[in-house]
Amino acid sequence: MSTQIVTTDVLVIGGGLAGERCAIEAATAGHEVLILSLVPPRRSHSCAAQGGMQAALGNCVMADGDSPDLHFLDTVRGSDWGADQEVARIFADEAPLAVRELAHFGVPWTRVKGGRNQYFIKGEKVEIDEHEDTDGLIMHRDFGGTAKWRACYAAAATGHAALYAVDSQVARLGIEVRDRTEAVALIHDGENCLGAVVRCLRTGTHFAVIAKATVIATGGYGRIYGQYTTNAVINEGTGASIALDTGIVPLGNMEAIQFHPTTLAPSGILVTEGCRGDGGYLLDRDLNRFMVEAEPEKQELASRDVVCRHMMQVIRDGKGVNASFGPHLWLDIRHLGEEHVTTKLREVFEICQNFVGLHPAHDLIPVRPTQHYSMGGIRVNKDGEAYNMSGLFAAGEAACWDMHGFNRLGGNSLAETLVAGRIVGMRVADYVSGWSGDVNTSTALEGVAAAEKRSRDWLEREGSGPGVYEIRDKMGEIMLHKVGIFRHGDELAEAVSDLRELAEQTDSAVLKSKAPGMNPELTFALRLKGMLKLALCVATGALAREESRGAHHRSDFPKRDDHKWLNRTLARWSPGDDEPTLNYEPVGLIDLPPGSRGYGGAESIDMSISIGEHNDAVIQEQTAAGRRDTLDRMGSRLRPGEWSDAQHGLENQ
Amino acid sequence: MNEQSRGSSPRTLTFEIFRFNPEDPESKPHTQIFELEEEPFMSLYIALNRIREQFDPSLQFDFTCRESICGACGMIVNGRPALGCKTLTNNLPEHITLFPLPVFKLVGDLSVDTGTWFRQMVERTEAWIHPDKDFDANATEEKMSDELSQAIYEGDRCIECGCCIAACGVANVDPEFLGAAGLNRVARFIVDPRDKRTDSEWFEIVAGEQGVFACFGMMACEDICPKDLPLLEVNAYLRRKMLASRFAASNS
Numbered sequence: 073m074s075t076q077i078v079t080t081d082v083l084v085i086g087g088g089l090a091g092e093r094c095a096i097e098a099a100t101a102g103h104e105v106l107i108l109s110l111v112p113p114r115r116s117h118s119c120a121a122q123g124g125m126q127a128a129l130g131n132c133v134m135a136d137g138d139s140p141d142l143h144f145l146d147t148v149r150g151s152d153w154g155a156d157q158e159v160a161r162i163f164a165d166e167a168p169l170a171v172r173e174l175a176h177f178g179v180p181w182t183r184v185k186g187g188r189n190q191y192f193i194k195g196e197k198v199e200i201d202e203h204e205d206t207d208g209l210i211m212h213r214d215f216g217g218t219a220k221w222r223a224c225y226a227a228a229a230t231g232h233a234a235l236y237a238v239d240s241q242v243a244r245l246g247i248e249v250r251d252r253t254e255a256v257a258l259i260h261d262g263e264n265c266l267g268a269v270v271r272c273l274r275t276g277t278h279f280a281v282i283a284k285a286t287v288i289a290t291g292g293y294g295r296i297y298g299q300y301t302t303n304a305v306i307n308e309g310t311g312a313s314i315a316l317d318t319g320i321v322p323l324g325n326m327e328a329i330q331f332h333p334t335t336l337a338p339s340g341i342l343v344t345e346g347c348r349g350d351g352g353y354l355l356d357r358d359l360n361r362f363m364v365e366a367e368p369e370k371q372e373l374a375s376r377d378v379v380c381r382h383m384m385q386v387i388r389d390g391k392g393v394n395a396s397f398g399p400h401l402w403l404d405i406r407h408l409g410e411e412h413v414t415t416k417l418r419e420v421f422e423i424c425q426n427f428v429g430l431h432p433a434h435d436l437i438p439v440r441p442t443q444h445y446s447m448g449g450i451r452v453n454k455d456g457e458a459y460n461m462s463g464l465f466a467a468g469e470a471a472c473w474d475m476h477g478f479n480r481l482g483g484n485s486l487a488e489t490l491v492a493g494r495i496v497g498m499r500v501a502d503y504v505s506g507w508s509g510d511v512n513t514s515t516a517l518e519g520v521a522a523a524e525k526r527s528r529d530w531l532e533r534e535g536s537g538p539g540v541y542e543i544r545d546k547m548g549e550i551m552l553h554k555v556g557i558f559r560h561g562d563e564l565a566e567a568v569s570d571l572r573e574l575a576e577q578t579d580s581a582v583l584k585s586k587a588p589g590m591n592p593e594l595t596f597a598l599r600l601k602g603m604l605k606l607a608l609c610v611a612t613g614a615l616a617r618e619e620s621r622g623a624h625h626r627s628d629f630p631k632r633d634d635h636k637w638l639n640r641t642l643a644r645w646s647p648g649d650d651e652p653t654l655n656y657e658p659v660g661l662i663d664l665p666p667g668s669r670g671y672g673g674a675e676s677i678d679m680s681i682s683i684g685e686h687n688d689a690v691i692q693e694q695t696a697a698g699r700r701d702t703l704d705r706m707g708s709r710l711r712p713g714e715w716s717d718a719q720h721g722l723e724n725q
Numbered sequence: 726m727n728e729q730s731r732g733s734s735p736r737t738l739t740f741e742i743f744r745f746n747p748e749d750p751e752s753k754p755h756t757q758i759f760e761l762e763e764e765p766f767m768s769l770y771i772a773l774n775r776i777r778e779q780f781d782p783s784l785q786f787d788f789t790c791r792e793s794i795c796g797a798c799g800m801i802v803n804g805r806p807a808l809g810c811k812t813l814t815n816n817l818p819e820h821i822t823l824f825p826l827p828v829f830k831l832v833g834d835l836s837v838d839t840g841t842w843f844r845q846m847v848e849r850t851e852a853w854i855h856p857d858k859d860f861d862a863n864a865t866e867e868k869m870s871d872e873l874s875q876a877i878y879e880g881d882r883c884i885e886c887g888c889c890i891a892a893c894g895v896a897n898v899d900p901e902f903l904g905a906a907g908l909n910r911v912a913r914f915i916v917d918p919r920d921k922r923t924d925s926e927w928f929e930i931v932a933g934e935q936g937v938f939a940c941f942g943m944m945a946c947e948d949i950c951p952k953d954l955p956l957l958e959v960n961a962y963l964r965r966k967m968l969a970s971r972f973a974a975s976n977s
Contacts, residue, residue: 112797114843178920180875232881428766
């Protein structure tokens with residue numbers, strides 16, 4: 073049977089919000105686009121985003137005075153100054169447009185109700201009169217780490233509503249989607265990416281897609297934490313893996329892993345931050361609101377990294393609730409009342425009913441922190457271009473575009489998928505319009521042959537080696553216990569060595585099933601080595617980074633170190649190596665100088681050079697790396713100091 | 726919290742599962758028995774993964790979010806379509822039979838191709854907003870009352886799991902029938918004032934041979950809908966709307 077080769081202008085790998093929004097932009101520009109997706113696109117993990125999408129529309133009273141300036145400041149502080157500030161600026165400026173575009177696509181955003189409204193703010197019941205002239209505008213709710221109410225929402229199914237609206241546009245434009253397919257390798261010549269080798273998850277057969285531009289939008293890789301994640305079972309880092317496999321494309325800040333404070337115990341199912349945004353409390357076993365003492369200013373609405381650390385400390389101090397599956401804490405939203413719980417938090421109500429049989433208007437919800445989001449990913453510049461390979465782009469959680477740095481604020485990821493999808497889509501469209509390369513089918517055919525051999529090798533391997541699920545479970549335990557919320561050099565060193573051993577064992581692992589077709593065990597086995605490599609990038613990056621920044625907390629180095637570590641980790645994996653090679657680049661141009669986040673109370677070590685000297689060095693380094701042209705083409709979007717009026721307004725309130 | 730089974734000895738569950746791998750020339754449709762000890766909070770997501778990992782790694786089934794929002798895991802559980810992830814074994818007898826959803830093309834074992842069916846439904850009904858103007862990037866959003874927004878959201882909540890289609894007497898005979906999920910999707914756009922399609926355009930979409938009047942009214946869809954969508958109300962709304970628009974057309 074001859075190998076099937078499909079050609080297209082743009083190949084988008086991943087049918088979630090980022091990939092589909094990118095596809096819409098490229099298709100609207102007149103290019104042929106093909107989307108590959110592990111599952112039907114409407115089942116992508118974007119649908120699981122619950123509570124909201126951040127955009128500074130400033131529509132309700134508690135959002136009065138909000139602006140992209142304040143959104144920018146909150147995002148950089150949330151990132152603990154790990155973000156690329158130019159990207160954070162682009163993002164904050166564009167987010168309102170993304171929310172309004174979704175309204176145009178049909179998202180049923182919750183709206184402002186003019187007149188008397190009742191809210192819960194910092195434990196108090198408050199009555200606020202919404203201005204009659206804002207009645208019917210898009211409403212906001214409070215989320216962690218923000219100066220204003222900013223999260224736009226459709227009950228607690230914001231991701232679902234957004235994904236259905238965007239996918240309906242994909243259908244309108246007639247963009248082809250091949251679901252149940254997996255890109256298993258990139259086709260490239262060491263300089264240019266020319267598509268991907270694809271495995272069909274219905275039949276197990278392989279084919280090649282040759283494309284002028286390839287976009288990876290495969291989401292996060294939370295499943296390297298085994299069952300200890302809120303992520304869907306498909307979030308196994310397939311896109312990051314195939315980029316790493318090139319040997320030259322780096323992944324950025326892989327050690328920056330977010331845990332979510334409130335996931336249902338024991339299943340790890342997400343319970344939205346909107347619960348705390350709408351006035352919910354965290355309680356210890358004595359029903360004490362420990363966050364009030366820990367963070368008097370922000371209370372339950374400090375950033376996720378800070379709330380998780382307080383929760384873990386409470387559990388370590390023996391004040392967790394003991395259950396057969398381990399200790400947990402309580403989330404209390406009973407005081408919000410039945411109507412609020414069953415409408416504005418409807419999906420939370422359903423989850424509690426379905427999975428633990430309780431009613432959150434009457435019962436406490438058992439919660440504990442669980443892995444939730446990957447701030448790191450395929451490092452791209454602000455146009456979404458991967459380093460060291462032209463024609464390769466990434467967007468969304470799969471990318472390290474880097475607006476999140478070392479901690480993402482709740483509601484910023486949903487907004488990122490649409491903002492980045494559109495911007496990267498525009499750049500992809502330009503790139504394809506100017507494309508003048510050769511289509512060489514032999515590289516593609518070699519790629520298909522190599523992928524077929526990998527499957528055959530797994531099916532033919534015999535012996536007494538370990539099973540693939542056994543290795544996966546061990547990986548999850550290592551990641552949770554040694555590369556978790558509190559990290560220490562000794563444990564991280566153990567994790568690196570344990571993971572290397574598991575990676576080695578994978579080479580002799582044996583399948584129990586030789587079934588023809590997609591064979592679910594083989595499908596997982598083909599991803600396992602890649603997952604271990606990603607886990608090793610996380611663990612080695614975490615071991616090397618001797619400071620605490622955002623979600624990366626080292627109990628042996630508790631201070632943020634802006635003298636040594638105001639930089640981004642880049643991890644490459646050279647063929648034949650058993651560990652990644654780590655390099656570092658500056659975080660990018662700085663507008664908001666490093667300082668206090670306003671929560672978390674951690675100490676830091678100051679920069680030893682001025683912001684001006686830092687920025688000059690960034691420009692020099694980017695020029696030397698040949699990335700200056702990107703800077704110039706878009707022009708820097710930073711508007712130095714322009715946020716200071718907004719900041720002063722906040723301080724004078 | 727329902728920490729069931731605590732203190733008493735756990736049940737042994739017997740799973741009778743449909744097996745057929747279309748990619749394997751040797752494979753014939755049959756059922757296979759697996760036994761598993763019940764655990765607290767055990768859902769079919771947990772049980773099926775245990776079976777695959779401990780007994781038969783070739784077993785095919787679909788889960789994605791495992792929290793009843795993605796709609797991937799529709800299957801026939803003891804004769805009724807349901808989402809596997811939110812079906813807890815403590816609500817089931819000891820003998821549990823699992824079959825793939827009918828109507829949809831079988832991928833293998835419990836896995837069916839819902840993606841293709843729903844994409845064609847979306848294309849046939851043009852299930853996207855038909856606005857009367859282009860998006861204006863510089864404009865504030867158009868106002869909409871929160872009550873109306875909630876009404877649109879109510880229909881928008883469908884997760885396209887396919888359970889209503891599998892339960893439908895008409896869809897099982899005519900796979901082209903729009904079914905409850907398709908009709909609900911159309912109704913969601915009729916209710917939405919941002920969609921400017923006219924009554925006669927809606928009539929073309931909804932009132933044809935495979936539209937709302939093809940429904941026998943058995944309403945199994947509403948009984949089994951995992952999201953508790955008011956499918957009976959939607960059906961009645963569409964019938965009223967279609968008849969009203971026909972009367973209006975014949976009177977003018």
